[in-house]
Amino acid sequence: MAHGDITHIDIPVTDFAQAKKFYSTLFGWQIAEVPGFEGYPMWQAPNQISGGGLAPRSEGFSQPRSYVEVDSIDDTVGAATAAGATVLMEKAEISPTSWWAVISDPDGNAIGLYEGSTDGSEA
Numbered sequence: 447m448a449h450g451d452i453t454h455i456d457i458p459v460t461d462f463a464q465a466k467k468f469y470s471t472l473f474g475w476q477i478a479e480v481p482g483f484e485g486y487p488m489w490q491a492p493n494q495i496s497g498g499g500l501a502p503r504s505e506g507f508s509q510p511r512s513y514v515e516v517d518s519i520d521d522t523v524g525a526a527t528a529a530g531a532t533v534l535m536e537k538a539e540i541s542p543t544s545w546w547a548v549i550s551d552p553d554g555n556a557i558g559l560y561e562g563s564t565d566g567s568e569a
C-alpha cells in the first residue's frame with residue numbers, strides 16, 4: 447500500500463454473531479478472528495484486498511472509520527493539526543512494525559491513520 451491508500455475499515459457493532467452473519471451473507475466477506483486479535487473479528491472482501499474489523503460500538507466510536515496508510519504518523523499528525531485537525535487518539539503500537547492513531551478533520555470526521563509493515567503480515 448502507498449501513502450494515502452485506504453487500508454482498513456472498522457465497523458462498530460453491538461452483536462458480533464449478528465454482524466458476522468449479516469456481512470458474510472450480504473457481501474460474501476470472510477470473517478474470522480486472527481491470533482493475537484481475539485475479540486476483534488477481521489473481515490476480508492472477495493477481492494482479497496479490502497478488509498477491516500468488527501469492533502465493539504462505544505461512545506466516540508459509533509460510525510465506520512476508514513484508516514489511511516501514511517509514511518509517518520508523526521509527520522501526518524503534525525501536518526493535520528497544522529491544517530485544523532484534532533488528535534482523537536495518539537499514536538499506539540499494533541505490533542513492533544506497525545502503529546495507528548485517529549484524528550478528526552476540521553468538520554469532525556474521524557480518520558484513522560496506519561503506518562506499518564508492507565510485507566502483507568499486518569491486518
